[in-house]
Amino acid sequence: AATTGxxxxxxxxxxxxxxxxxxxxxxxxxxxxxxxxxxxPMSEVLVTVGAYGSLFNAVQAFVNPGDEVVLIExxxxxxxxxxKMAGGKxxxxxxxxxxxxxxxxxxxxxxxxxxxxFSSKTKMIIVNCPHNPTGKVFSREELEMIAELCxxxxxxxxxxxxxxxxxxxxxxxxxxxxxxxxxxxxxTIGSAGKTFSLTGWKLGWSVGPAPLIKCMSTVHGQSIYTCxxxxxxxxxxxxxxxxxxxxxxDCYFNSLPAELMHKREWLAQSLRDIGLVPVVPEGCYxxxxxxxxxxxxxxxxxxxxxxDYRMVYWLxxxxxxxxxxxSPFYTDEHKxxxxxxxxxCFCKEDSTLEKAAAKLKEWKESLSGSSSS
Numbered sequence: 001a002a003t004t005g006x007x008x009x010x011x012x013x014x015x016x017x018x019x020x021x022x023x024x025x026x027x028x029x030x031x032x033x034x035x036x037x038x039x040x041p042m043s044e045v046l047v048t049v050g051a052y053g054s055l056f057n058a059v060q061a062f063v064n065p066g067d068e069v070v071l072i073e074x075x076x077x078x079x080x081x082x083x084k085m086a087g088g089k090x091x092x093x094x095x096x097x098x099x100x101x102x103x104x105x106x107x108x109x110x111x112x113x114x115x116x117x118f119s120s121k122t123k124m125i126i127v128n129c130p131h132n133p134t135g136k137v138f139s140r141e142e143l144e145m146i147a148e149l150c151x152x153x154x155x156x157x158x159x160x161x162x163x164x165x166x167x168x169x170x171x172x173x174x175x176x177x178x179x180x181x182x183x184x185x186x187x188t189i190g191s192a193g194k195t196f197s198l199t200g201w202k203l204g205w206s207v208g209p210a211p212l213i214k215c216m217s218t219v220h221g222q223s224i225y226t227c228x229x230x231x232x233x234x235x236x237x238x239x240x241x242x243x244x245x246x247x248x249x250d251c252y253f254n255s256l257p258a259e260l261m262h263k264r265e266w267l268a269q270s271l272r273d274i275g276l277v278p279v280v281p282e283g284c285y286x287x288x289x290x291x292x293x294x295x296x297x298x299x300x301x302x303x304x305x306x307x308d309y310r311m312v313y314w315l316x317x318x319x320x321x322x323x324x325x326x327s328p329f330y331t332d333e334h335k336x337x338x339x340x341x342x343x344x345c346f347c348k349e350d351s352t353l354e355k356a357a358a359k360l361k362e363w364k365e366s367l368s369g370s371s372s373s
Contacts, residue, residue: 011230017221018213019047019205020232026239027190031207034164035177035188043210046217047227051162051191051204055126056082057216058158058187058206063088067123072109074329074338076132076160092331093117095134097279104136104281104288111145118149124156125149127176130163133329133343134288135281137171147179156212157182162191162204163284165253168261171282177208184209187216192235196252197347201231260285263346263353270357271344274364278344285347288326292340294367307339315342321359 018024021041028041039045048054055078063069065087071079073094083090093114095107118125127146129138138146150157159176167173177186187208193199206216245251249258267287268278277290291311298310305313308325315321326338346353 011233013229014226015229015232017226018042018217019045019227020229020236023047023205023232023236023239026236026243027205027207030239030243031188031190035175035183035207037183039207040210044207044213046206046213046220047232048204048206048220049224049227050193050202051160051189052078052202053220053224054187054189054204054206054216055079055158055160057219058124058156058189059083059086059088060219061212061215062156063123066121068119068121069123070114070117070125070155071331072125072127072131073331073334074133074326075126076128077328079126080331088123089121090331091117091122092334094330094334094337095131095136096337100277101279102277104131104134104279104283107134107136107279109142109145114145115149118153118155120153122153122155124158126158126160128160128162129173129176130167130281130283132163132284133286133326134279135284135286137167137173137282140174143174143176144179147176147182150185151181155185157186159186159188161188162194164190165195166257166260166285167283168257168264168281173283187212192231192238196235196238197256201235203227203231203235260347263348263350266353266357267344267346270360274360274367285345287344287346288341289323289344290341306335308342312342319359319363321356321363 024041024045024047027045028039032039048057059082063083063086067088068091069083069088070091070093073092080090093109095109098106101107125146130136157176164173175188177183177188187206190205192201192203206213242251242253249255264280268280271278271289275293277293279288281287298307298314306327308327312323312325315323323342323344326341326343327335330338
């Protein structure tokens, strides 16, 4: 945002701890229709150092030693250590892929497993939607199942919605806070980095009921205190611009998923061509890939690394393809579920994807040569 004179000088100073006034007002205007209620910018919004900061504030504010936190596996890898840092116990519940699953929609929760994870010790559940790393967009029925358990056990829901604008048609994003009885127990987390593809700016936010935001603000105020004023001003300007054209295809919130959709389809087909099985995501810009059809074997190098680690190391060193293993997204109990999966990312320039296509083609040719020799 362009500023001059006295206002420009003010942007070099501390702003309000809970969030720069212009930004919290923009966020309140944006989220009020999304969460189905009028959001008070001064008491129901907290600006943090990235969504990481919001997650940290929530866990530190509400989790006490011995409390349990339900995590849907695979999960963003900071959830587990954050819970343990607060003295809590992570309780993992895996999304289980149906046999031969080719879409994130086919990764589902077992209702009995989920219910068994809740108890009198449960303080909260963290729900990431769209989900990293699967790309799953939870259906209304799935969210309602989670909501009923939260209400039954008086648990909070931390709704990590950082990819909220990266949902591919015809899928729909449903906010947990809009479900009956969930507004008063849900913290909705967003991210400027994911919303505007500016991850280096490290600005995030929490939206929720005033009593919960007040507790999180105490943690924030006594640790980070405040976020850079000039970055908050710039993000506020960006939100104001995009809200003016929210229903237009030119709005960045709409144009980005449209742009990424063809990259998603291109990557999925390139992976199918080589014999891999991509799990096509309903949201986000990540794609899980089942490598088991290739039947590749890696000798144990003595490092103790699991198969997925050895696969990604081999891909990087031998093929020049950078991916990541999926087992770190699981609790120890369920790491075996990720044994043959790796994660690709397709939010790249077309030129980068073209280079990756060439490397995948070379890999396919080398496999053909091996099978014929």
